[in-house]
Amino acid sequence: xxxxxxxxxxxxxxxxxxxxxxxxxxxxxxxxxxxxxxxxxxxxxxxxxxxxxxxxxxxxxxxxxxxxxxxxxxxxxxxxxxxxxxxxxxxxxxxxxxxxxxxxxxxxxxxxxxxxxxxxxxxxxxxxxxxxxxxxxxxxxxxxxxxxxxxxxxxxxxxxxxxxxxxxxxxxxxxxxxxxxxxxxxxxxxxxxxxxxxxxxxxxxxxxxxxxxxxxxxxxxxxxxxxxxxxxxxxxx
Numbered sequence: 001x002x003x004x005x006x007x008x009x010x011x012x013x014x015x016x017x018x019x020x021x022x023x024x025x026x027x028x029x030x031x032x033x034x035x036x037x038x039x040x041x042x043x044x045x046x047x048x049x050x051x052x053x054x055x056x057x058x059x060x061x062x063x064x065x066x067x068x069x070x071x072x073x074x075x076x077x078x079x080x081x082x083x084x085x086x087x088x089x090x091x092x093x094x095x096x097x098x099x100x101x102x103x104x105x106x107x108x109x110x111x112x113x114x115x116x117x118x119x120x121x122x123x124x125x126x127x128x129x130x131x132x133x134x135x136x137x138x139x140x141x142x143x144x145x146x147x148x149x150x151x152x153x154x155x156x157x158x159x160x161x162x163x164x165x166x167x168x169x170x171x172x173x174x175x176x177x178x179x180x181x182x183x184x185x186x187x188x189x190x191x192x193x194x195x196x197x198x199x200x201x202x203x204x205x206x207x208x209x210x211x212x213x214x215x216x217x218x219x220x221x222x223x224x225x226x227x228x229x230x231x232x233x234x235x236x237x
Contacts, residue, residue, distance in 0.1 A: 037213075
């Protein structure tokens with residue numbers, strides 16, 4: 001009995017100690033990812049198909065799921081204000097392979113950004129519909145007060161629908177939209193990834209940070225990437 005009480009006391013003490021543990025997330029992020037205003041995600045690959053899904057056909061390449069998951073898992077910890085530089089290390093690629101890799105990464109995350117934009121547009125339409133319905137019930141309550149007073153059931157139902165539509169509008173147009181806007185910014189950060197190649201990983205930043213930033217923010221509109229398929233050599237080897 002005494003031993004059980006002592007063990008229980010020790011467990012409670014450990015629990016109190018764990019509850020006081022803290023981590024400086026910003027320090028971890030800066031030490032692990034950020035250098036000179038850019039966030040670096042370094043990955044090690046053995047070949048072309050570690051990046052490009054081997055099931056892809058020429059001209060319609062898709063990212064390998066494991067590769068995309070690795071990038072996104074690391075990007076979760078990168079603050080949105082830092083542009084991301086993706087360092088692909090471990091092997092050398094031909095220029096044609098590099099063109100395909102960069103185009104595929106850009107298009108993959110541009111499509112995800114497009115999904116976020118569509119969701120935001122749907123949110124705007126839904127918010128407008130809820131607002132209009134709320135206004136209509138408000139007009140019904142104000143102008144039909146004498147009629148509604150005759151029928152208590154109709155009166156109470158009108159008030160219920162009015163508050164329902166107004167509350168749903170606030171939730172949709174304010175709380176939900178803020179999350180969607182944040183998700184869109186995150187997607188835009190991913191869609192602006194700058195790819196560089198290092199056959200052997202060296203823990204050093206790019207030589208010219210300003211040039212990288214100019215390339216990332218050169219265009220505000222993200223368009224489908226393209227490469228010269230007429231001059232494309234055999235890249236699967």
